[in-house]
Amino acid sequence: MEESLSLDELLQYYRKAMEMEEVDPAVYSPLVLAYIGDGVYELMIRAKVINRGSMQVNKMHKHSAMLVKASAQAALIQAIEPDLTPQELAIYKRGRNAKSATVAKHASVIDYRKATGLEALVGWLFLMGQYQRLTDLVSEGLKRTGLMPHPEDNARKDEGDKTDHEI
Known part of the structure; x- marks a missing residue:
């Protein structure tokens, strides 16, 4: 039977198996940090959604999509911004202010930029x-x-009473 690895051990094993060099996250541009952060955040949200119980995959996708959209990410970063360390705040602001070639399709420019900043912070924390x-x-x-x-909060509500932000 295989031994279980901690997350740190798993990532070290992955880097070795995939022949990846150790790189200081400080050398990455804010948009590269946001690129990896987008994937990490999506994985965190998907894991949380499936942990809430069995449901149809399309419903899981709908719930996950609602939580990873720019407006939700903008709300999340606004809620935690006072708790950020000076270094974390600097990473967030670098991501938020980065000039991206892509444009917001279904979000305001402000929400899109805040979401990019959050994703940069998530990517940086992950790589660190x-x-x-x-x-x-x-x-x-x-x-x-x-x-x-x-x-338990959802158990008390009828399906029709939920707001756009709740799943």
């Missing part, structure tokens, strides 16, 4: 190996915004 800090910030942001209510 600060998984606990990353998890704490995302979890706290979801709680403060009400984007991901606790399962």
Whole structure:
């Protein structure tokens, strides 16, 4: 039987198996940090959604999509911004202010830029190996915004009573 690896050990194993060099996250542009952060954040949200119980995959996708859209990410970063360290705030602002070749399709420019800043911060925390800090910030942001209510909160509501932000 294979030994279970911690997240740190898994990522070290992955880098070795994939022949990837260690790179200081500070050398990456804010948009590269946002690129990896987008994937990490999506994975975190999907894991949270499937943990809420079995449901049809299209419903899981709908719930996940609602939580990863720019307006939801903008709300999340606004909720946790006061808790950011000076270094985290600087990373967020670099991402938010980065000039992107893509444009917001279904979001305001302000929300899109804030979301890019959040994704840059998520990417940086992930690449720095600060998984606990990353998890704490995302979890706290979801709680403060009400984007991901606790399962017992949903049990008390009828399906028709839920707001656009609740799943």
